[in-house]
Amino acid sequence: MTVLALLLAMVMLLWAGVLLAFAGPLVARWREPVLRHPVLIVESDDWGAGPLSQADALIRLSGLLQRIRDRNGRPAVMTLGIVLEVPDGARIAASRFTEYHALTLADERFEAVRMAMQAGIEAGVFAPQLHGQCHYWPPALLATARKEAAVRDWLAAPEPAATEALPSPLQSRWVDASDLPSRALPTAAIEQAVAVETATYRAVLGRLPQVAVATTFIWSEAVEAAWARSGIDVVVTPGQRATCRDAAGRPGCVDASMLSGERSRAGQTYLVRDVYFEPTLGHTPQRLADGLKTRTRQGRACLVETHRFNFLLAADASLAVLEAGLNAALAACPNVRFLTPLELAHAIEKRDPAWIEGRLRRRLAVWRVRLDEVPRFRRMARLSGLALPLAWLGRSA
Ligand SMILES: [Zn+2]
Structure with a gap:
């Protein structure tokens, strides 16, 4: 009897030790809100200033999303990560790459793109959010153009250029990646840039942004603080914060990890998006259904990451895969709800019993x-x- 009691005590001690050793992640997952319903949000980045063919892609996406409804009759929601300017390559070249000039989304040549966005917003299928004033850090772009012919050629393109074609490190807005490893930006420069981009966003979209997603998922606490001062109260993340490009150009210097519902030091609610769905990279419709089923078992929303390039390069095929994926998700989880990230964040913040399991x-x-x-x-x-x-x-x- 005594031996048995001793053995039992040892087992309990061992279990307590294991639980203690993993206390941090275990407690975080206990505190993370549990959703009562399957939730699916398609997050789509890079829309805005850029190729004019976006207008047609957005119109087709809007039609597709309106055809797919959840049980409450709400159409599927796609976020548009908005980019507010592209470089004015001709003027930059004329300055011998010493001066930066831009074309903003407010320019008349982008009118059709703006109208297509607005129509989808009014139809309830597009939820715009801030991706950045531009998909690069302008001084880093110029510094690289002065030494690399490929970037000079990209700037000299006659059409508003697609930033997807830039070298990946240069697509990060919140570091200077003109040399690798990248350098952090001065806080004052970040603050000024955020003030400009949120003001531009308001000028084009009629209201300040409330949700932000950093380009290439590289940002810092200083960026979050500046966003907070401009009214951004939700930050979309991949579950961790990379703050630099390393010597090989890869995202690095991870200084934080997060679960949905955790707060940034500046007070924002983090959301995690971690299901990748890029039809042109061969991802199949089943990936959406599987991602939704897994996140639902975890009591989490399924935030799907995709990009405009799918719908510009191979529009017919990508639209067909997206539609099949949304239908597969509906078949896999018939109770799925479509929500915007802002609605999801507010439900989490308020612990809304209609959404959060008690x-x-x-x-x-x-x-x-x-x-x-x-x-x-x-x-x-x-x-x-x-x-x-x-x-x-x-x-x-
Ligand atoms: Zn992007």
């Missing part, structure tokens, strides 16, 4: 599922036998 049993079951993603925890739980009581939690929903 029942202990379901919260425990979802927590158990979330633990599988904590690196090394699953193995430790199995080795220590802790997996057994955790599996019981999972069954209890």
